[in-house]
């Protein structure tokens with residue numbers, strides 16, 4: 001066991017010597033049936049030991065590209081291609097595409113579309129939830145008696161996920177909350193934060209109505225969310241009066 | 245020249261021949277000792293991956309779209325520990341500060357614990373195993389209890405056990421956020437304007453920076469989580485020291501390290517298996533794949 005490696009080394013040496021002999025001395029034809037061995041030995045490319053060519057004579061070629069230049073070039077090419085690849089992928093991921101201008105007025109239907117106390121309605125292009133708070137619902141989840149229309153920005157004030165309305169979600173014994181799918185921030189129907197890591201309540205947009213009762217949400221006018229969200233809700237009378 | 249070319253032709257084995265051979269029992273060969281094991285591991289890994297990919301569907305989806313959030317929205321599993329932290333504290337702490345400090349502390353271990361006792365040996369100190377066990381136990385279950393508290397499970401337990409309502413005077417103990425929302429903090433400490441005092445922008449003719457300090461919010465989002473994360477390990481170390489479980493630097497290192505690893509594990513388990521729709525805490529069998 002101890003001498004395993006040594007044995008192997010000696011064996012290798014022995015093989016080398018055997019090979020030398022075979023190549024060096026070609027057996028006479030007819031003596032051996034192994035004609036292929038002759039053929040092999042005649043093809044030997046080994047330089048005969050007695051001829052020694054000085055290396056200076058053997059390599060008199062002047063290279064146009066030195067080895068150093070070649071290695072350097074290879075390195076910088078590889079490096080550059082890699083960096084370019086990173087930059088390209090970065091740009092590809094971060095290049096805004098299919099982005100429509102967001103801030104501005106958006107039509108969000110007619111005032112008659114929203115019944116008091118009905119589930120919030122989402123407008124994708126405006127990123128808005130339109131809520132119609134029922135003044136008779138004084139529970140915390142129902143908006144604490146705020147009355148009228150409220151435009152909530154769907155973007156969670158925590159890390160920006162789109163917050164869905166979940167009518168069947170039970171929290172604190174009540175059903176129907178805005179619940180963020182990313183870190184669980186929970187908001188009442190009026191967007192008031194009751195639980196979770198969100199730093200404030202859901203932000204609201206300004207709402208306006210024209211003579212025909214068509215609603216417009218102004219997504220360029222964001223009001224940071226707070227506990228007074230329900231009070232920001234406007235009844236139909238409020239909106240029409242302010243417009244008049 | 246002749247001698248030079250001759251020395252080049254010498255077999256390498258001759259050059260090593262004079263050396264004292266190492267004893268076979270003292271060395272491991274790359275082949276077969278290492279490569280064989282690596283090969284078997286690679287085969288097993290590929291097999292597992294193939295079977296998993298046949299059994300579990302993981303479709304490629306569209307490019308990320310911020311206005312389309314699957315429910316629940318989860319990071320890759322190895323980041324779910326951090327996402328679990330995000331449920332409980334300010335995002336800058338959970339997402340930036342904690343990972344930075346954790347990685348820094350891990351790198352600092354060899355500098356903090358520079359004793360040479362038991363070098364290169366597992367469980368070298370007689371108290372190593374007990375310290376690892378205590379640290380892992382406290383880290384794992386301590387984290388679990390903290391998560392349960394922030395999900396108001398103590399309220400649920402109280403109401404189940406006594407069939408009473410949770411006293412409304414104790415509403416502020418329902419979870420950490422309730423400390424901010426259920427206590428009538430005076431308005432004066434809820435919005436302290438420090439923008440003008442801190443940055444004298446008017447001297448440069450610039451508009452004032454609006455910076456409002458909300459003490460209860462600061463308390464809930466930053467001070468309480470930070471104190472918990474720094475204070476509990478200190479208490480653990482002090483108690484272990486008083487009970488003579490930890491005595492040397494190495495003992496403390498093992499204690500805190502295993503507590504940290506167990507905490508990380510618990511956070512990963514919770515974020516992966518115990519969070520369902522709306523990142524709600526639930527039993528693993530109730531956790532469904534995300535609804536897109």
Ligand code: FES
Pocket residue numbers: 156157158159160161180181182183184185196197198
């Ligand atoms: S993004 Fe909504 S809770 Fe984190």
